[in-house]
Amino acid sequence: MPSYLFQFKELAAFTRHVAPDTLFAFDLDGTLAPIVNDFGAAKVAKPVRNALQRLMGLAKVAVITGRSRQDAIGMLGFQPHLVIGNHGAEWPGQSGTRRWELVQLCLKWRDRLHTALFYEPGVEIEFKGESLSLHYRKSEDPQLALAMINAAIGDLEPPPRIIGGKCVVNVLPMQACGKGEALAAAMDELGCSRAIYFGDDETDEDVFRMARGDIFGVHVGRNDQSAATYYLNQQSEILELLNSIVGVLESCCESGPECADG
Numbered sequence: 310m311p312s313y314l315f316q317f318k319e320l321a322a323f324t325r326h327v328a329p330d331t332l333f334a335f336d337l338d339g340t341l342a343p344i345v346n347d348f349g350a351a352k353v354a355k356p357v358r359n360a361l362q363r364l365m366g367l368a369k370v371a372v373i374t375g376r377s378r379q380d381a382i383g384m385l386g387f388q389p390h391l392v393i394g395n396h397g398a399e400w401p402g403q404s405g406t407r408r409w410e411l412v413q414l415c416l417k418w419r420d421r422l423h424t425a426l427f428y429e430p431g432v433e434i435e436f437k438g439e440s441l442s443l444h445y446r447k448s449e450d451p452q453l454a455l456a457m458i459n460a461a462i463g464d465l466e467p468p469p470r471i472i473g474g475k476c477v478v479n480v481l482p483m484q485a486c487g488k489g490e491a492l493a494a495a496m497d498e499l500g501c502s503r504a505i506y507f508g509d510d511e512t513d514e515d516v517f518r519m520a521r522g523d524i525f526g527v528h529v530g531r532n533d534q535s536a537a538t539y540y541l542n543q544q545s546e547i548l549e550l551l552n553s554i555v556g557v558l559e560s561c562c563e564s565g566p567e568c569a570d571g
């Protein structure tokens with residue numbers, strides 16, 4: 310069960326993993342940005358963006374999101390060292406390696422879902438390349454909308470991987486890379502010996518469940534079922550945590566590389 314991070318003992322243990330060679334990796338919606346009714350209107354608040362940009366001067370920063378890369382970069386308003394989209398499946402500069410077979414499958418699924426859910430008010434189908442998201446936040450009867458979505462997904466061929474979220478159902482090809490695999494690859498690519506990952510959703514449990522000694526999970530929002538080590542009570546606490554991390558790293562820079570823990 311995760312422990313609340315803003316306590317003396319927990320914060321002291323957490324700080325030992327904060328070093329210049331730590332990768333700081335974040336989910337986007339619900340983690341760096343508050344969840345809003347209109348998913349197209351979600352924004353990263355300016356103080357959070359400023360703190361992340363300061364962090365980028367001190368360590369490597371990655372964002373691993375269910376959104377497409379282009380959408381995520383627009384929402385962030387800056388480019389972190391690495392932005393991985395589509396729950397881990399979409400990497401930068403991969404026009405040659407973009408998983409076109411996955412994109413084509415998602416296009417086929419989108420057309421099927423569009424037909425099946427055409428008369429379902431409040432359901433929006435977001436096509437993101439290697440995955441799809443079905444949003445039902447605007448539905449007047451969310452339970453009915455979810456039942457309709459699940460029925461429509463149940464008819465898809467081949468059967469997709471389904472990951473639930475907050476008023477959203479994510480549909481991915483079975484062979485798509487998840488967030489856990491993506492984070493491990495990001496650590497290799499950026500030359501980081503450990504990572505701290507922040508997330509709030511079912512998709513982020515893919516990282517938390519890896520149970521690697523060099524990856525630490527922080528769940529945004531209390532969830533006793535989460536496999537993360539720590540949790541924050543609410544999304545707004547992320548700013549205080551980012552500022553604390555920046556402060557620790559700045560003092561590291563002053564005292565030299567020996568401050569890194571192992």
Ligand SMILES: [Mg+2]
Pocket residue numbers: 336337338339340508509510
């Ligand atoms: Mg999220």
